[in-house]
Each structure stands twice: as C-alpha cells, then as structure tokens.
Amino acid sequence: xxxxxxxxxxxxxxxxxxxxxxxxxxxxxxxxxxxxxxxxxxxxxxxxxxxxxxxxxxxxxxxxxxxxxxxxxxxxxxxxxxxxxxxxxxxxxxxxxxxxxxxxxxxxxxxxxxxxxxxxxxxxxxxxxxxxxxxxxxxxxxxxxxxxxxxxxxxxxxxxxxxxxxxxxxxxxxxxxxxxxxxxxxxxxxxxxxxxxxxxxxxxxxxxxxxxxxxxxxxxxxxxxxxxxxxxxxxxxxxxxxxxxxxxxxxxxxxxxxxxxxxxxxxxxxxxxxxxxxxxxxxx
Amino acid sequence: xxxxxxxxxxxxxxxxxxxxxxxxxxxxxxxxxxxxxxxxxxxxxxxxxxxxxxxxxxxxxxxxxxxxxxxxxxxxxxxxxxxxxxxxxxxxxxxxxxxxxxxxxxxxxxxxxxxxxxxxxxxxxxxxxxxxxxxxxxxxxxxxxxxxxxxxxxxxxxxx
Numbered sequence: 376x377x378x379x380x381x382x383x384x385x386x387x388x389x390x391x392x393x394x395x396x397x398x399x400x401x402x403x404x405x406x407x408x409x410x411x412x413x414x415x416x417x418x419x420x421x422x423x424x425x426x427x428x429x430x431x432x433x434x435x436x437x438x439x440x441x442x443x444x445x446x447x448x449x450x451x452x453x454x455x456x457x458x459x460x461x462x463x464x465x466x467x468x469x470x471x472x473x474x475x476x477x478x479x480x481x482x483x484x485x486x487x488x489x490x491x492x493x494x495x496x497x498x499x500x501x502x503x504x505x506x507x508x509x510x511x512x513x514x515x516x517x518x519x520x521x522x523x524x525x526x527x528x529x530x531x532x533x534x535x536x537x538x539x540x541x542x543x544x545x546x547x548x549x550x551x552x553x554x555x556x557x558x559x560x561x562x563x564x565x566x567x568x569x570x571x572x573x574x575x576x577x578x579x580x581x582x583x584x585x586x587x588x589x590x591x592x593x594x595x596x597x598x599x600x601x602x603x604x605x606x607x608x609x610x611x612x613x614x615x616x617x618x619x620x621x622x623x624x625x626x627x628x629x630x631x632x633x634x635x636x637x638x639x640x641x642x643x644x645x646x647x648x649x650x651x652x653x654x655x656x657x658x659x
Numbered sequence: 660x661x662x663x664x665x666x667x668x669x670x671x672x673x674x675x676x677x678x679x680x681x682x683x684x685x686x687x688x689x690x691x692x693x694x695x696x697x698x699x700x701x702x703x704x705x706x707x708x709x710x711x712x713x714x715x716x717x718x719x720x721x722x723x724x725x726x727x728x729x730x731x732x733x734x735x736x737x738x739x740x741x742x743x744x745x746x747x748x749x750x751x752x753x754x755x756x757x758x759x760x761x762x763x764x765x766x767x768x769x770x771x772x773x774x775x776x777x778x779x780x781x782x783x784x785x786x787x788x789x790x791x792x793x794x795x796x797x798x799x800x801x802x803x804x805x806x807x808x809x810x811x812x813x814x815x816x817x818x819x
Contacts, residue, residue, distance in 0.1 A: 376664060376683060376684040376685050377661060377662070377663070377664060377684065378661070378662040378684050378728065378730040378731055379660075379661055379662075380660045380661070380662060380730075380731060380733065380734075381660070382660070400728060400731060402726070403726040403727055403728060404708055404726055407687060407708075407725065407726040407727070407728060408706070408707040408708065408726070410685050410687070410728075411687055411706040411707065411725060412706070412707075416685070417685075420684070420685075420728060420731070422728060422730075422731035424731050424732075424735070425660075425734065448720075470708065470796065471708075471709075471711065471795050471796025471797075472721060472774075472793055472794075472795065472796050473708065473711055473714060473721055473722050473723045473726075473774075473796040474708055474723070474726075474796065476720045476721055476722050477708075477720075477722045477723070477726055477727075556795075557792070557795030557796070558709055558795060558796060
C-alpha cells in the first residue's frame with residue numbers, strides 16, 4: 376500500500392488523476408473501520424489530512440458554503456452553525472466527541488450512507504455539492520449527488536470541495552432515533568426546514584430509503600394548514616395527518632438496526648414531533 | 660508527498676521524533692503506537708471508533724487513534740497517554756481517578772485520562788451533564804461512570 380499526502384487541493388486533484396484507484400481518506404471514521412476489519416485493502420490511499428484549504432468555509436448574505444474537510448466539531452464551533460441550525464443539530468448527534476473531531480461533512484457526502492446524519496438536512500435545504508476534478512469545478516444538486524445506498528455521482532478523479540446551503544429564516548430541526556443518545560448510527564431520522572419568508576416547509580427522511588427522501592406531497596399539503604406568522608398549528612389534527620403522509624412516503628428496510636415496520640412508525644412520530652417543535656405557538 | 664512502504668516514516672509522539680520501520684502502511688496509528696513504537700497505553704478494543712479506549716490527541720484534538728492511518732499522521736503532533744504523566748509523576752486527573760476509585764479493570768482508563776485532560780483544557784469547570792456528554796465516546800463497562808464523573812469534578816476543582 377502507498378499513501379499519498381498532498382498539501383494543496385491542486386496537488387490532491389492531480390494525485391487522484393494520476394492514481395484513479397486511490398481511496399480518499401478524510402476523517403477516517405468510515406474508511407479506517409473497513410481497513411481495520413480487513414474488508415478494505417486499498418493499494419493506494421490519498422489522505423486529505425494535510426489539505427487544510429478543504430476546511431475553508433464562509434457565509435454571504437444568502438448562503439453558507441461549508442468546506443468538505445470541515446469537521447463536525449469545527450463546524451459546531453464556528454459562527455456558521457447558527458446560520459444553518461438544522462445542520463448543527465445533525466452534526467451534534469454524530470458519534471461521540473472523538474468522532475465529531477475527526478469526521479467531516481465531505482466524508483458524510485462521499486460515503487453516502489442512508490444513515491448519514493447531515494444528509495437529510497442537506498436534502499431538505501436543497502444543498503448544492505461543489506466538486507472539483509480534472510475539468511475544473513462543477514456544481515451538483517444534492518438529489519443528483521446521492522444516487523443510491525453508499526453511492527454518489529462523483530466521477531473518476533473528482534473530489535468533493537464544498538457544499539452550499541441557503542440561509543433561511545425559520546426553525547430547523549433534526550430528530551434521530553437510535554439505541555443511545557450518543558455514539559449511535561441513526562435507525563431513522565427526520566430533518567425539517569421551515570422558511571418563514573417563502574412560507575415553505577421541507578422534510579427529508581434518513582435511513583428510511585436508499586437515499587435521503589423528500590416528501591413533496593406532505594410539504595405542499597402542510598403549508599396550507601400552518602400559521603407562519605404565529606408559528607402555530609391551528610388545527611391539531613394537522614400534526615397527525617402530516618405524520619401519516621410522511622410515514623407513507625418512507626421506503627424502509629429490515630436490517631440489524633431495526634425493522635421496516637418500526638422505522639415507518641418512528642418516521643411518523645418524528646415528523647409529527649418535528650412539526651410540533653417548529654410550530655409551537657398557540658393560534659388565536 | 661508520497662509515503663513509500665519500503666522506506667518507513669517518522670512521527671512526532673509526545674514531542675519527540677519516532678521512526679517507524681518499513682511496514683504495511685494500512686496500519687492504524689493505534690497499531691503503530693502499540694506494535695511498532697512500544698507505547699501500549701492506548702488500548703485497542705472495538706477498532707471502529709466506538710469505545711474510546713485508544714483516545715489520543717492529534718494536533719491538539721481528541722480522536723480515536725484506531726481511526727487514524729499511521730502513515731497519514733506524518734508531520735502531525737501526536738499526544739498519547741504516556742505524555743500525560745507517568746508512574747512517578749501522576750497528574751491531577753490521574754490522582755483524582757485513584758482517589759475516587761474511578762478505576763476497576765483499568766482497560767478504559769488510559770482513554771479516559773486523555774479525554775478528561777482534553778475536556779478540562781477546553782472546559783475548566785464542566786457541569787455534570789457536560790461531563791457526561793463530553794465523555795460519551797469513552798465506554799467503561801465496570802464503574803457505571805458515577806465515580807468517573809466524581810473524579811472529573813475533583814480534578815476540575817483542583818486544577819482551578
């Protein structure tokens with residue numbers, strides 16, 4: 376095995392073109408588990424640990440751009456976390472302090488696990504993934520980036536550079552079910568993003584299908600049943616209906632973490648709860 | 660830069676340069692520390708980042724050494740539990756663990772010592788809930804954590 380340690384993004388990109396079979400190593404929280412267990416035996420590893428520019432992140436008036444190499448901890452400690460509270464909620468539920476100190480948002484995207492904690496939030500925010508490769512940078516819509524369980528649409532020689540999300544006024548939430556509060560991979564999760572200016576609600580489900588799932592019919596239906604000015608749900612039956620519509624859209628499987636039936640039930644509960652938390656007001 | 664498997668590489672561990680003889684480069688930093696450099700303080704258990712018994716600091720940040728590729732740690736500042744006081748010279752955190760009986764079988768203790776030092780360096784006076792959340796990545800199957808939390812409180816008091 377050979378280890379490549381580029382120092383700049385340009386070097387990293389060139390190295391990946393020269394070694395197209397190299398496995399890219401970011402925080403190590405997925406790849407090293409496979410190597411330690413003997414499941415993954417790469418000939419070449421391209422470590423991004425010295426490519427500090429990949430952590431560069433910034434905000435402008437309407438968007439936040441998060442560098443692929445930014446760790447969950449560094450994101451949570453930055454001012455950007457307050458601009459995208461849903462992503463901050465999700466980042467805080469990842470693993471343990473040690474995992475949040477190592478794992479990166481780019482790694483979550485690259486691994487593309489159905490249970491990846493930031494992915495439902497990025498789906499609900501209609502994030503754009505910025506990819507760099509031999510032909511320069513290109514932008515990929517989130518729903519075209521994650522194409523299947525642990526599959527993304529990166530082409531040979533391409534690296535994730537950053538992910539861009541909008542700054543929206545309104546509550547955002549991420550709710551997750553697992554066997555513990557800490558150090559747990561989501562059995563299911565739900566991200567909810569409310570835009571009080573555009574008067575929209577977006578909901579995305581994690582670990583409830585091959586990729587993070589949006590629920591357009593529930594999103595469209597619910598906006599007519601909400602009081603955006605008072606952040607209230609005028610008719611409490613709205614919560615039940617919303618939960619049922621979202622649960623019906625889930626496409627869960629049975630696996631070692633839980634059954635499809637349980638997952639569908641939990642998705643309904645989480646969707647209802649997320650809406651209730653985002654619209655806690657009492658209607659007049 | 661390319662790390663060549665036939666040449667080996669140099670790490671910086673607890674402030675000192677340490678040469679790693681030519682070896683398979685897929686070894687985790689945990690394995691390199693224990694098997695190549697004889698630093699057996701960090702313990703290997705789950706090897707998937709879940710138990711925290713291999714905790715170290717890398718460039719001042721608490722991580723699981725089992726999830727760090729040894730060869731990719733070239734040029735980085737590695738602090739292991741051996742750098743946090745020895746048998747003749749216990750640190751405040753180690754003394755607090757002894758006094759509070761926060762050690763039973765001892766397997767998780769090195770990871771806790773590193774994690775607690777890191778916690779108190781960042782948050783000198785943590786609340787009980789902060790202690791529990793910050794140490795959620797370190798598993799102990801003996802103590803039930805009560806005495807560990809007590810030791811952290813005592814160490815925090817003595818360090819302030």
